[in-house]
Amino acid sequence: MNNRKRVVITGMGILSPLADNIAEFRQALFNKQCAISDSQRFSRWFANARAAEVQGPGDYPGLSDEIINSLDNAALWAYKVGKDALTQAGLINHQASLDETGLIIGVSSAGTEAFLPLFERRMQDFSLAKAIFSGGFSSCCASVSSLLRLKGGVELVATACTASPNAIGMAFDYIQNGKSQIMLAAGTEPIYLPTFAGFYALNVMHPESCTPFSGTPGMSIGEGAGALVLEEYQHAVDRGATLYAEILSYATSCDAWHETGPDPRANGAVQVMIKALHNADIAPDRVDYVNLHGTGTEANDRIETLAVKKVFPHSASLPVSSTKSWFGHTIGAAGMVELIACLVTLPEKKILPTLNFGTPRVNCDLDYVANDFREQEVNIFVKNNYAFGGNNCSLVVSTQPASVPVTAYQEKRVAISGIGAITALGHTLNEMLEAIWSYQKPVALQPVVFHQDTLAEVRELLEVLRATRQFETVLGYSLPDVTPLLPEQTENFKTFQVTGLEPRQHLRRYDRRKATRGGTFALIALSAALTSARRKIRKDGDEIGLIMGMSRGSQETTWKYLQSLQPDPCKVRTSEFPGSLMNAIATFCGISEGIKGYTTTLATGENAALGALTYGYEIIRQNLQSQVIVGGADEYFPSMALYMDAVTQKLHMTADARDYQIYGNASSGFVPGEGACMLLLEAPETAEARGAAVLAEIVGYGKSCSNGYFAAEQLSENAQALTLAIDRALTDAGITAKDIDLVCGSSNGSQQHSHVEIDAIWQSFQYEKPQVPVVNYNAFFGFVASSAGLLNLAVLVDCFRQQRVPAIPHTQLFCDDRLNFVREPLNIPIKLALLLGANESGNYYALVIKG
Template sequence: MTRIRKRVVITGMGQLSSLATNITDFKTALFALRCGIKPSERFRHHFAEANASEVLAEIEYPGVDAGLIAQLDKVALWALKVGDEALSLAAINDAGLREKMGLTIGVSSAGTEAWLPLFEQQFARFSLKKAQTCGSFFSVSAIISSLLGLKGGFEIVATACTASTNAMGIAYDQIQNGKNPAMLVIGTEPLYLPTFAGFYALKAMKRSPSSPFSGEPGMSIGEGAGSLVLEEYQHAVARGATIYGEMLAYATSGDAHHETAPDPRAEGAVQVMVNALANARLQPEKIGYINAHGTGTEANDRCETLAMKKVFSHIHSIAISSTKAYIGHNIGAAGILEFIACLLTLPEKQIPPTLNFDTPRPNCDLNYVPNHFIHADVQFFMKNNYAFGGNNCCIIASPQLAQIPASRYQPKRVAIVGMGAVSSLGHELSVILQNIRAGKCGGSRVPLMQNAQICEGFTALVNNIVNAHPELAQLTTGPFSLDDIGSMSDKSVWLHQVSDLNPRDYLRRFDDRKASNVSTYALLALTQAMKSAGRKIKRDGEKLGMVLGMSKGPQTTVERYLNSLFPDPGKARTSEFPGSLMNAVSTFCSIAEGIKGYNTTLATGTNAAFGALGYGYELVRQALQPQVIVGGADENLNKFVVYMQAMNQQWRLTDDPADCQIYAQQGSGYLMGEGAAMLFLEDYDTARARGIPLLAELLGYGKANDCCYFDRSRLDERTQGLVSAIRQALDEAAITTAQVELICGTSDGTDDDTQIELEAIRRVFTARSRDIPLVNYTAYFGVVESCYGILNMLVVLDMMQRGEILPIPWTRQFCADDIDFVTEVRQQPVSIALVIGASEGGNYYAFVLGKPV
């Protein structure tokens, strides 16, 4: 059945930058041609001639308790400020409407601020409360959704310099596919020392304010935040909202070329613009203005100019400018701030200029609107952004309601045709599944401190923290306490580590100089999924997309990079900087295999790969991408994080795998894991035509979140989030509760996770909860944070093929008698399965799988 795509309009905006602290003043500053790039207040004592576009104004947060402000970092505080401004401008004050809204946030350096005092050895500045509240990458999304009352599900996008543009695109797709009537999109990026030092070490910085496409090359780094309320057109009209513009299309692509440098042929940049135009059903000649990425670096400006020449035959008559000459390069917040600048100037029939413009550089010979506004009535404009790793984003929009008919599409059926994994149970999925069927346990007991030197350094670190904060000496939760620090070499925990892996035994293309453990695991699982799907890339990499979900990312590389900053930040290791970014894993995989289609990285914490699966499903279902690989990967935590987990009463980290009893009456322990899991999604009919065996059809999914980040004791509200996700999934799949033949939960074994899953099943399935088999296999491979939900799904897919249901391992006495826990192998066919899961931030996911017929 043909469907009309929903129109998406902009009904609210919020802004914070070096130029202004609100939308009104930002518009004034733009028209006044003010440049916010100045000698850095915070970094010039570290770096000679350091310039930056810094937010120096005192920011007020009306209605926010001072104690809470002290707990939050700038990433969250700035996101809260601009998000509140956008919702106020959109007049979205009704709690019922907010509960239906989703949230996407783009950021590059989340979870950084709380931990920097430790690396800077300024222990008095360290706050355990801040570290617990916002010391994880995902935390900003949970914080903002809770404070603003948004329950429509959230995602955090971590693609460096395209993060907020990517977040806008995902929000746009969420509205188009009918998941949410409105979305709040935020880009937030305070400037921290690791980011500044990284770009400085790469010699990308200019000694004076940047002048894109002209004069001396070099970028000026910036900070700030921006937000948009995107809303379905009819929904906005019905409530009488003011409309500030319309978003018409979005696309991403990957260069698959280099970790930092753009493809000199600009193929990925060309592809993303061509795809966005096709999605908008617009011819190139309809574009009247391009807001360029325009960093000011020689390579970016040259390649971007080349790409525009290849796409637009009339390029010399199109006005092009870079807003970065006003506010610098705002990294994760760049795209959304630049988009807002367009929405504030183009309706006035004025095209914003490229400030500081000097003599054009060689090969930069277009109309870059030098230094002054030009008058023009722009009907359609394009916003482009590019990032490290060759991630490219393009948005097409109109500064008013667009006078074009809504596009139509034929929804595609989405098949799962390939899968791959690596875990403590094996380096190949076939081995992992074989070991699970045999009831084997992976992992091993690992000392918390593997040698005296590490133990001594760690002991000194923790003692320094306690000396600065004596109150922390009273911590005695978990199996270990601070009193145990002196003998940490005698302590151990059970970790599901990947052991004895030689990547060259499995990978035909592998560059160990650029590989981290986490990227190696991801590539290994990805190549398995491609092989089982019968897919080889032969100059057609643009047909295959990739969406990865990450939790803690390349943490070993991050630790090495941060350690290289001190005591002299000017000597930061340039080789580690790009590899420390969250999207470094996606970059490594796309370069290795030549994947050039839709490309994004979500960093929503535990079960982030479920978010990747939902988005990959939409790309295929809406015919935006014929094939997509989705999944996630993790490497084991560094020793400091392992120790902090070991001391956490909630997690109850164990040194005995027999204690990991999911859904147990008592004695449940928590096991950490590492590895990767990937799924290959494809249009159902195309896969059939290729003759590829179908593992399952993804019939539908649901996503919702609670607003309980600051009070996790509200189990009833948290349960309702999972209930909402399950009901969405069943409705989208057109499946009744009577048709579900298996439920797979992904509780990690902690009490809250277990209670929420079981109570949600009772609420949705009522009396049938006694009859539907419930399974969970997390105990086999541990909590591989980003993707243990997908690892469970792989087991379910295998069981659907085999016509059997495997038992829950290790649990001896279950916590409920009204649930059908599977305790022994059942020879039972499964045609419809439901897989459910949650993130630690309060996001809930549900997926309905159908056996192909």
Template structure:
């Protein structure tokens, strides 16, 4: 049955750039052709001729308590500012019933950095522990903004470098398309920090003055900024009398699968993403009136982007294209949304912004770049393109007038899991893991911790600073408990679940150890196993396979090496680790290795981020946007500063005996970290059957929510209510009831507060309708593998559905709540539908209904 896609319109905008901190001044600065690139106030102390488009405005944060402002970094504060402005412009900032349903998708490249700047800028005495706690996580800006603005519709953080914010807009667009929300907030935020500036500077791609896209001397200008848009279902916007600023017609992503930094010289990925966006919008190339291009000013980007335009538009000589980066510099993760807003505030005035600073066109750059002068033109439909390291490509098609194009349609598909692969401490394949789980002896040998001497020296320096500045009370319950805690390098019980004895070449057809990080190797092995398990071979049809990764801490070892190379001279930073330190680098490595070119993105929402990837992959299949999508997560163990501080703060529990990891235990001591990966191949149920692939399970619905208690960890009731809301939404989405669920699988990391939230939510949703529902959680088998904990449990659930039996929760003997029917011994049972639940540390909640 055909489903008419909902129209998604823009009803609010917020902006922060080097040019202005509000929409009206931003529009005027653009029309006045002002350029925000100038001598850098921050980076001139390290780099000669440092130029940047920096935000120097005094921003009013008086609506936020001062104590919270001092705890947040600019990524969060800027995201809050533009989000608040967008909600106010949309008339939604005081509409709490609607905010309860509104989700948040944020795009950023270098989040969680500011709190740790003192460590690698060699001013350790300025370290602020409070900021590190609240702003030190990659997804912390999402959690803080959702809490401050009262958003409860769920959140995700997109981390695809320079395509992060348009990708966030696309995901928000999908949430309205799939009926999960009436309103969504899409945000891009990107302060420029020393690691980012140093990386681009060392690559010798900086322009000595201001960038001149497609002409003159090549080179980029780096910039910073933030933007937010409120997306709303059209009929709802009209009904409440909202002002409509434009309509998102479609979007698409793709991957070059070519190189870690350089674009495909054939422009294949760029052409593919534009063709897919046009297809999704039901439009042809000749219906596009204008293209706002990526236009960084570098030789490779400008030449290849020009080639992509020629391959996509038959009458390209009549098509105006221009680069707004000539005004704003390259805002990295926020670039796409800031440039989109620039279009939305000028194109309705029939003004096409020019490419500033245009002189003599470079070789092979011979399009109409709207040089230097604003052009009068009536633009109804325009295209917005952005590209990123790793070959991530994103294209949006937008109309300046609502309902100017026909609605599009799709036939909703059933979503099957047709392949699975995993790597963990108890097995290097999913079958090995399952054999170990069902055997009597499951506990793995725990690996020891070997801290880098540089890390230990830095840790001791930091602890001294924390003592001197009396900040330790926020790290541990008391200074005495911290002083009594054995230092990890001297503690024989400081152990974790580690993958050992790995031989990648036994499992992989193509493997380049020079480019493989530990996490990347885990991810690739699990991915290849899932493809083999699904009988799927990629034979020059990589564009039909999408790839969505969920990340938590990311490529820790590479990031550590890169940050260490900033000392003592940032001018001599090692560029070899720069692209590998990005969150999307593992997805890039896998895509290049296997030739995956379809919808590709990386979510970095923290623990259980792969469950966010599962929701996105599900929608891509359900809405016929991709035939197949690989979803997954991967984590590598690296004894870095963050792990050290987590251990000293008693946040995590490490032990010499794996049997001490007690999920839902009466005396749980925290969680034991693990490493590994899990990948699932999703595809149309009927297509999987038609090609003879086995269906492991079917996803029949999901729900999401988030709480607003990020700054108050004691609000356990609110957290439990948010998870219960996600469960209710999943049951409704799956058109089922609590009575029809035969098994609940939690993914709590084992800490008492995490377990308490899951147990309270399960009790709330089931105690009246299904009080004896069995409850399991299998994280203790492999340690808490942060990003992919939920998927590892789901992989085990598919086996339970097949066997109609469930293993016991391992190791726990004294459970914390007698009201819950925890599975204490292996059981045979009829399982038709199972419920998988999970949460991120920042207060995001997921629930999935799985059918055998």
């Protein structure tokens, strides 16, 4: 048995409509200030627009105007609170500690601000620099980790209203698994028009200020950010840090019920609290207080009240309250901001009240600590948050570190027992593998066909960029250089697309009305992984979890939703609002298959599914869940974002798949692909007891990130970061480079990405095994952004089975003669392989896989 490590909080940072620092935030709470008021920003569109908004442009000392103008508020706020938390913890100038510190950010609307001028019809305000540095969903992770000089790897949690408590939970796991002694967890959420319009159109906004559990139902939207430094207890004590609280445990779950509404039986909310308490070995009657999600809507308040009654035998006397009545519902930042509110008041033996409390609603009959602080000592408390899609998250926290005994767990080996995949090369894994082994001709690329509305936006935007000369100032080349990328001249703008797919040939249950293209791919791959592993979900969905890694999400649904903002945001299409969220595909899969265990969506960009794989690995290794499905999915859609990739020369313009040459001497970008890959993870003995084969095992992994996001030339630093991830993975697996039989990269094919992988492989293997075979199979099926690494892993698993290695396709002249690229199929013994992956913003993964 392994004793769990104590994880304490040693630093906090806050940015809220109430205050922008911890001291003033605490005082504002004790003064019972309510930040909800009339919104000047949104009143131009909406009647009775009310919100809790951060006022003023903010102060970011140490950042140049150029960087500030390149970042959106999601990134700037996360940087500000992260820096404040590290400063309070006494770590901001301790680079040795920062080198080992990872970053987990929770957010719902990242990457939005850069494109607001497009769907608000303010083309003249479009900033190419902001689009490049803040236009990606995960870009806030890259900018914040670079500016704060963190090198422990990053992840972005995108489960809407549970994103930030889930980020805290992942940071907690990093310390539990020994990957780091210090982690920075942050939640950040500015209010943008699409978010406000969606909730407004759903008719769930309160006309004044929300009154959770009483009076008129309705929510009040808010914005803000918060950050916590989490640290291993003994490490914090040894350096004399102040200990503000201890995270005892956390858990997530999924209702698997509805895209927006909670399970009326409160099963998911009950399950997540019971699991979190079980993980902490805390009996429910030992809990002193519950900080509720408490949105103020009728459905949430009724279901949450029911859940508390089902979990806590002393619910009639248990104080509970909602802090959303103070600063609104801050969506992705909600759990973080609300937890910090608890941490600055509970040590003073004061329980935060539910403000604006009036006549309790029907079935709302708990002790909601109405209107005034209550004097009471609280040691153990629970923090709950719930989100669209039935995502639930609970944290168990102690205000008195080291007052609760540590728990123990039986460490499990982590096996892959099922794989499902769909790509342009094949609708099943077997079809894909057969095509790879008998490769006769490449997949026919499909032309990109832009929607007329998108073409109009492109033309208008190009005129703005021409007039403001942003190409020259930002990219260094003029508009005539991108003339071939004008909408009328894109005959070589083609992609790997899945064609001829009949979903009902692959699925027992399939609701075409609710299925997006990406969701369909994910569900087909998920179903195939379950079949491969001989796993049927009946009434045991709570025994299996789902961790998705996303790059751009449901692009077509998002595009439709954003298009509906015009001409009247009050009449936006609510049917597309929940589907535009990054966790929508996980929601669709969870509901379709009845998956109710640990459920999370990471949106860290390219190779986000490798982040999902490492997270799923930890859930199984720590014996938190018996089985977890991990994966990623991408759908082709001719969006403005895809066009911007072409304009900024990230895409390889080609009419023939054979021109897509990974590690080639003349590589010039990537060719997009679409599809999905899903794996079932579990302990080997669990699979074998069911008669399922163990396909491979994950025996170690490492992560790292560079600090060169804003550097003009960052190849060397990025290669060093990947080298560090490889070193961490080998150390974690207890092996050295000489033990690796095969290295598989997942570079997208650009020269920059390829050279980072090549340099890192050479640095890691030049002394012990310089001729280790190196492969990469993305050119078979295109760069399927989120799941590129997993698709390569699926091929690796078949290499283990056959003890053969397919050649890298198409590439004739390789760009570096130091490495042993596999030019012809090999018959070699393979026991251990190293899988590499990168996000587009300098975040790196290395995993050791055992056959």
